Amino acid sequence: MNLPERSLAKALIYITYKNGVLDPQGLAVKGALASLGFEGVGDVRVGKYIEIELADSPPEEMKARAEKMCRDLLANPVIEDFRIELPASDALDAQDTQ
Amino acid sequence: MNLPERSLAKALIYITYKNGVLDPQGLAVKGALASLGFEGVGDVRVGKYIEIELADSPPEEMKARAEKMCRDLLANPVIEDFRIELPASDALDAQDTQ
Numbered sequence: 526m527n528l529p530e531r532s533l534a535k536a537l538i539y540i541t542y543k544n545g546v547l548d549p550q551g552l553a554v555k556g557a558l559a560s561l562g563f564e565g566v567g568d569v570r571v572g573k574y575i576e577i578e579l580a581d582s583p584p585e586e587m588k589a590r591a592e593k594m595c596r597d598l599l600a601n602p603v604i605e606d607f608r609i610e611l612p613a614s615d616a617l618d619a620q621d622t623q
Numbered sequence: 624m625n626l627p628e629r630s631l632a633k634a635l636i637y638i639t640y641k642n643g644v645l646d647p648q649g650l651a652v653k654g655a656l657a658s659l660g661f662e663g664v665g666d667v668r669v670g671k672y673i674e675i676e677l678a679d680s681p682p683e684e685m686k687a688r689a690e691k692m693c694r695d696l697l698a699n700p701v702i703e704d705f706r707i708e709l710p711a712s713d714a715l716d717a718q719d720t721q
Contacts, residue, residue: 533665539672554673557696563688567631567676574637574672575652578665590661598655 533578536591537610538599541572546604575599584611631676634689635708636697639670644702673697682709 542548551569558566577594579587588609595607640646648669656664675692677685686707693705 533663541672541674551673554675554697558675558692561695563692565631565678568674569676570674572672572674574639574670575649576639576666576668576670577652577656578667580663594656594661597659599652 532581534581534587535612536577536579536587537612538575538577538591538595539572539608539610540575540595540600540605541570541607543604543606572605573599587611630679632679632685633710634675634677634685635710636673636675636689636693637670637706637708638673638693638698638703639668639705641702641704670703671697685709 542551548570550571554571555566555569558569577591579590581587588611591609592607595609596602600607640649646668649667652669653664653667656667675689677688679685680688686709689707690705693707694700698705
């Protein structure tokens with residue numbers, strides 16, 4: 526492990542297709558739900574949800590790093606939108622207990 | 624389109640590997656970030672983020688339907704956790720403007 530001594534904080538990244546871009550996985554899920562008997566299902570969109578631990582630093586800095594990661598690697602800006610959240614660490618722990 | 628006349632509301636579903644389950648896609652992303660020169664990156668976990676439009680009904684009912692969809696199709700309960708959110712529709716629109 527090549528991590529620095531600094532503590533880590535999580536960044537949450539949500540990547541979705543832009544409106545109007547065909548989402549084949551979403552269509553497949555919609556069809557599968559219908560064939561399983563679920564009724565009244567409208568549009569289904571499937572995206573990615575990524576949790577990344579980053580060296581803890583001021584929120585603007587962490588957000589800027591996460592945005593650069595999205596543009597350089599994680600998302601395809603031509604067809605995808607991304608959204609970044611920096612949760613309070615205890616809020617995230619509370620979520621994880623589901 | 625075989626939708627009922629009722630209006631639709633979105634359910635947001637987050638699917639992640641359980642703690643302790645190996646996440647090969649997360650490892651690949653971590654390695655790729657390192658090779659792109661991003662430093663101080665800790666654990667990376669890649670999950671799914673699904674937006675489903677369901678017939679609008681009381682929140683408990685919508686949540687129950689979304690949970691059943693997760694158990695029956697969307698998640699693998701053996702290795703994955705899921706979490707469901709029912710956003711106020713205007714809150715979601717505000718997110719989308721990013």
